[in-house]
Amino acid sequence: MQKWTRLFVTSALVASATSPVYAGSLLRFNSGTVNPGLQSQALTFSENVASDYIVQFSNKITAKDRSALQARFEVFGYLPDDALVVRGTWADLNSFRQSHPGIYAVAKYQAQYKISNDIAPVSVFNKDQTQSILIQLFKAADSKQVVAALKNMKADLQVVSGKSIVALVPRAQIYNVAGLTGVEHVQATPEIQTMDFPLDHRMDPVIKGAGDYSDLTGDESGTQVMKFDSAWKLGLTGKGQTVSMADTGLDSGSTTAIASDFSGAVKSGYAFGLWAKTWEDPMGHGTHVAGSIMSRGTASGGRLKGGAYDAMMVAEGMWSPMLNGLSVPSKLADLFDKANNDGARVHSNSWGAVKNFGAYDAMAVQVDEWMNNNPDMLVVFAAGNSGVDMNKDGRIDAGSIGTPGTAKNVLTVGASKNKTKTGGIQVPVSKLRAAAEAWSAEPIFSSMLSDRDDGIAMFSSRGPTLDGRVKPEIVAPGTNILSNRSHIKNASPLWGAYNDDYAWSGGTSMATPLTSGAVAVARQMLVEKWGVQNPSAAALKAMIMHSADDLYPGQFGEIGAAKGQELLTRRPNSDEGYGRVNMDNMVQMMKNTFVADNRDGLATNQEETYQFKLDSSGKLYANLVWTDAPGSANASKALVNDLDLVLVGPNGTVSMNDHINNNEMIEQVLPAGDYKLIVKGANVPNGKNGGRQAYALVWSVQ
Numbered sequence: 001m002q003k004w005t006r007l008f009v010t011s012a013l014v015a016s017a018t019s020p021v022y023a024g025s026l027l028r029f030n031s032g033t034v035n036p037g038l039q040s041q042a043l044t045f046s047e048n049v050a051s052d053y054i055v056q057f058s059n060k061i062t063a064k065d066r067s068a069l070q071a072r073f074e075v076f077g078y079l080p081d082d083a084l085v086v087r088g089t090w091a092d093l094n095s096f097r098q099s100h101p102g103i104y105a106v107a108k109y110q111a112q113y114k115i116s117n118d119i120a121p122v123s124v125f126n127k128d129q130t131q132s133i134l135i136q137l138f139k140a141a142d143s144k145q146v147v148a149a150l151k152n153m154k155a156d157l158q159v160v161s162g163k164s165i166v167a168l169v170p171r172a173q174i175y176n177v178a179g180l181t182g183v184e185h186v187q188a189t190p191e192i193q194t195m196d197f198p199l200d201h202r203m204d205p206v207i208k209g210a211g212d213y214s215d216l217t218g219d220e221s222g223t224q225v226m227k228f229d230s231a232w233k234l235g236l237t238g239k240g241q242t243v244s245m246a247d248t249g250l251d252s253g254s255t256t257a258i259a260s261d262f263s264g265a266v267k268s269g270y271a272f273g274l275w276a277k278t279w280e281d282p283m284g285h286g287t288h289v290a291g292s293i294m295s296r297g298t299a300s301g302g303r304l305k306g307g308a309y310d311a312m313m314v315a316e317g318m319w320s321p322m323l324n325g326l327s328v329p330s331k332l333a334d335l336f337d338k339a340n341n342d343g344a345r346v347h348s349n350s351w352g353a354v355k356n357f358g359a360y361d362a363m364a365v366q367v368d369e370w371m372n373n374n375p376d377m378l379v380v381f382a383a384g385n386s387g388v389d390m391n392k393d394g395r396i397d398a399g400s401i402g403t404p405g406t407a408k409n410v411l412t413v414g415a416s417k418n419k420t421k422t423g424g425i426q427v428p429v430s431k432l433r434a435a436a437e438a439w440s441a442e443p444i445f446s447s448m449l450s451d452r453d454d455g456i457a458m459f460s461s462r463g464p465t466l467d468g469r470v471k472p473e474i475v476a477p478g479t480n481i482l483s484n485r486s487h488i489k490n491a492s493p494l495w496g497a498y499n500d501d502y503a504w505s506g507g508t509s510m511a512t513p514l515t516s517g518a519v520a521v522a523r524q525m526l527v528e529k530w531g532v533q534n535p536s537a538a539a540l541k542a543m544i545m546h547s548a549d550d551l552y553p554g555q556f557g558e559i560g561a562a563k564g565q566e567l568l569t570r571r572p573n574s575d576e577g578y579g580r581v582n583m584d585n586m587v588q589m590m591k592n593t594f595v596a597d598n599r600d601g602l603a604t605n606q607e608e609t610y611q612f613k614l615d616s617s618g619k620l621y622a623n624l625v626w627t628d629a630p631g632s633a634n635a636s637k638a639l640v641n642d643l644d645l646v647l648v649g650p651n652g653t654v655s656m657n658d659h660i661n662n663n664e665m666i667e668q669v670l671p672a673g674d675y676k677l678i679v680k681g682a683n684v685p686n687g688k689n690g691g692r693q694a695y696a697l698v699w700s701v702q
Contacts, residue, residue, distance in 0.1 A: 025104060027054065028080045028636045029113045030466075036083070036107035048089045051181050052076075052109040052138065055093065056083035057102050060604055060683050063691025065102065072096060076138045076184070077630065078686045080637045085109060085138070087181075111179035113634050116187035118356040119174060127172035132158070132189040134330070135165040135177060136362040136633065142182030149180050164330040164362070185362050185633040190353035190403060192328045194248065194285045195382035197415075197459045197478075197507035199425060199432065199495055209423035211499035213303055219420040221304050222292065222477035222514050225453045228307050230584035231521050238308025240527070241520040242267060243293050243346040244339030245513065248326065249273075249317030251287050251486050253280025259501065260298040261291060261484055262313070268342050269315040272335065274327040279317030284491035286317065288505050289350050291484030292513035293520070299501040304482060307517025307583075308524075314342045318351075326351060332366045332404070340377050345523060346540070347379045348516035350509035352402040354386055358466040360631060360638040364407035369630040371409040371537060375694065378537035380516045381405040382508035383414040383472040384461035388438040394564025396444070398574060400461040401471045408638055408662045409627045411519070411541050412471050415460040415478025415511040416551065416580045419453040424480030424495055424504035426450075429458055443556045443564045449506065450480040455555025455566060456575055460508055463574030467637050468660045473577040474544055475551075476518070478511035480504055518581045519544060529590055532597055539597040539696035542625040545663070546593075546698040547586035548579030572665065578623075593700035601626075601692035602643065602681035610677040614670060614701065620647070621667045622677060622699035628662040629686040629693075641693040642683045648676040670701070 027034050036056050057065060061082055069075050073096075074087040082104075086093070090106075097103045119131070135150075137143060140162045147160060153176060156168035166189055169177060178186045209215050218224050231237070251259045255266045269279040281287045290306075294313055297305035316335055320327035328351065329335060339347050353363070367379055386400035405412040429435050430445045439445055444458050457479050463471035485493065485503040494505035522543045526532040532539065553559075554566025554575075561568055571578045594610070602608060624645040631638035637660070645664040647654040650673035656664045659682070666677075679697060687693045 026081060027056065027083060029634050030117055030636050031112055031115070036105035048091050050087055050089050052085060052087050053093055054079060054083050054107045054109050055086050056104045056107070058104040059102060061685035063603060063687070066691065068100065077632055078640045079632055079635050082685065111175050114178040114183060114185050115174065116185065116359070116361065116633070118188045118359065119186070122171050122174065129171050130168045131171050131174070132166065132168055133174065133177070134187050134189045134362055135167065135183055136185040136365070137163040137165070137182050138184045139163060146180055146182050150177065153177065159330045161329065162331040162333070166330055187361055187633070190363060191355065192326050192351055192353055194326065195350045195352060195384055195507050195509040195512070196285055196494060196505050197385045207423050207426050209498050213300055215422050216303050217422055219418065220422060220482035222418045222481045222510070223305070223307055225419055225477045226307065226514060226518065226581050227584035230587045234587060236521050236525050238294060238311030238517065238520040238524060241308060241311045241345065241524050242314060242343040243308065243311050243348060243516055243520050244314035244316060244344035245286065245290050245293060245348045246272070246316040246318055246335045247286030247289050247350060248283040248319040249279045249281030249286045250290050250315040251281055252488070253278035253317065259484065259487055261295040261501070263298065265294060265296060265313055267312040267314055269317065270338050272316055272318045272327065272329055274320040275322040276317060276320060279315050280488055281317065281319065281486040282321070282488045282491055283319055284486040284494055284503065285350070285509065287486035288483045288494060288503060289348065289509060289513040290315065292481065292510060293348060293517045295484050304502060307514050308520035311520045314339045314344045332363065333370050336370050336374065336377065336379065340374055345377050346516050346519045347377055348513050349380060350382045350512045352382060352384055352405050354384060354402050357386065357400045357402060358406060358464065359403060360406050360465060360467060360633060361403045362633050363404045365630050365633050367404045367407040368409045368628065371627050372629050375536050375538065375627045376534060378519055378540045379410045380512055380519065381407070381410045381412050382512040383412050385459040385507050386461045387459045389441055389444060390438070392441040394441040394443055395561070395566065396458060396462055396575070398462050398464065401463050401465060402461065406465050406471060408469065408631070409537065411515065411544060412473055413508060413512045413515045414472035414475040414577065415457040415508045416475040417453055417455045417457055417555065418450045418477035418479050418481055420450050420480050423482065423498060424450065425506070441564065447555065452555055454551050456551070457506070469638065470572045470574050470577060470661055474515060474548055474579070474581060475576050476511040476515045476581045478508055479506045481506060481510040515544070515581055518583060521583065522586060525586065526595070530595055532595065536597050536599065536627070536694065536696055538625045538627045538694065539595065542623045542696045542698040543586065544581060545578040545625070546621065546623045547582055547589055549582045549585065550579045551576050589700060592702060593698060596697040598696065599694050600689070601687065601694035602679065602684065603687060603691045604681050604684045607678050607680040611675065612677070613674050614672045617669065617671050618701040619669050620699065620701050622697065623663065623665050624679060624695060624697050625663045626693055626695040640686050643693060643695055644680040644682045646678040646680060648678065649673055
């Protein structure tokens with residue numbers, strides 16, 4: 001029953017005193033914190049060649065400040081606190097500073113600020129060794145001069161694509177590479193792999209099942225735990241939606257001669273793998289992933305369907321026959337642009353890096369930049385399978401999220417447990433090869449992989465990111481998932497074949513496509529039931545987070561941290577994020593929920609107010625999400641544009657006061673009375689359309 005009356009929305013430009021949080025005097029890099037004023041004093045007018053500088057303001061950066069800089073210089077991006085990266089000569093920048101008293105300092109963007117912490121210091125013992133590095137440029141036009149300089153350094157160029165260069169460089173030259181004008185960031189080249197959890201079949205028993213579907217109970221695909229049935233009954237099956245998947249490929253790699261479960265369901269397909277001629281799936285991972293998104297379930301008589309089984313697919317194969325592995329484009333925009341141009345508004349990615357955990361690196365920046373420029377497509381990434389309990393306290397250790405899952409704007413997915421006992425890996429964790437080292441403490445050691453649905457898979461990567469952001473944002477079933485099997489000869493059966501058409505598997509690779517299917521259904525619901533004709537990625541992300549189930553305290557109950565309680569706090573936390581995807585909750589939201597997909601957004605010190613009256617007490621749950629401008633891989637803080645969510649009511653004011661994440665929430669029981677839910681532009685240094693940051697707000701009272 002609806003509990004509020006008389007909803008009003010108002011906007012205002014509010015003057016406020018400067019918060020010391022944003023007072024510019026320090027630059028915060030991963031390499032350390034520096035005072036640019038000291039460096040500024042050391043610079044001289046002899047530096048009259050255009051180079052990359054940092055202009056730091058004494059206060060919050062306004063749209064007027066940015067416009068003034070852009071009128072005379074190239075402006076590339078934001079650095080905390082209150083600084084912009086620009087290109088110009090020292091003489092011109094010093095002249096500009098003299099006429100703009102709001103500038104605190106102008107400093108050279110030095111090489112030491114640009115080198116990732118995943119590159120070990122150079123010593124006499126390793127200086128002659130070569131290292132594969134990923135060089136990120138400020139703009140693609142800089143590549144010509146940077147490539148010429150790299151050749152002079154005897155670098156072996158491997159890939160030059162847009163703003164990205166992959167090269168083998170003598171370690172002694174890395175500092176010189178970072179010092180080149182045009183170079184924004186230098187890091188070790190990420191090693192990318194699929195995010196299925198590997199199990200050794202020689203030691204880990206696989207229960208294959210009958211193979212004729214007579215033993216299936218309906219929980220094998222993972223959709224039952226997520227309660228997709230509630231949406232399907234209302235015709236919310238992904239119809240009219242297009243989802244893209246970048247993976248090892250999809251079955252035969254042909255839209256016309258493909259497995260029956262995908263017949264007529266593939267809109268287009270592209271081969272991105274090095275030396276690949278088709279988007280076929282010789283490995284098997286991509287076909288399994290695609291099945292969880294939108295398999296029609298034809299071969300199983302409708303028993304094994306994807307979450308959005310009426311959606312269309314844009315398949316992107318990244319398997320390289322030459323490398324016998326994934327070949328991810330250095331320019332990730334190539335993947336997203338193809339899908340976006342073919343109408344996809346959800347992009348599922350069950351792959352990532354398994355080193356430099358928690359880092360907001362060049363790959364994460366690429367994804368955030370693309371999403372900021374294309375705010376209608378939600379990109380979904382797997383969190384990873386690097387969860388371990390190395391300190392043997394019975395809880396999975398923090399800090400194991402891999403890139404690009406560390407990006408701000410993506411929806412990052414961890415793996416909860418599926419609840420099925422009919423197949424897959426039906427043994428305790430203790431029987432797994434890695435258990436003695438990774439999960440030897442109770443209660444994890446004796447737990448099963450898919451015996452209950454209120455827990456998190458022990459292998460699922462945990463956050464937070466290195467700058468403290470909550471990751472993953474969501475979890476979905478990722479253990480013992482039964483989905484489609486590739487028909488290409490010698491394709492892997494993953495965790496074990498059920499029959500010729502289906503196989504078992506597990507990992508955040510499996511949780512991610514199930515979530516992507518849920519996003520497609522959420523988009524259909526927003527369009528058909530809410531009248532939001534072109535939902536933003538922020539709105540889709542907010543809907544998934546808002547309807548999730550908080551799994552607190554987890555599968556072992558409230559036994560306390562000393563005994564291995566799985567979730568120590570309620571959502572959001574960096575084990576489950578905001579909880580497990582629940583499609584029944586999403587359907588029920590239509591009765592008592594308000595959705596604001598605000599494309600105009602807010603500038604610094606602007607606010608928008610949503611007023612409501614509660615006739616009786618109720619529980620408020622509100623989620624604010626925005627697609628942020630890309631941060632810098634060199635900065636110790638990824639957030640650029642900061643919005644605040646504030647509740648004002650009879651008992652005072654409630655605010656999350658979060659200056660780290662690009663999402664905020666308020667969850668609170670409220671008495672009857674008049675309320676204001678306010679979205680504030682706390683600090684928007686890199687907004688669009690006159691310095692504004694768009695956002696989505698989803699809130700409900702029950």
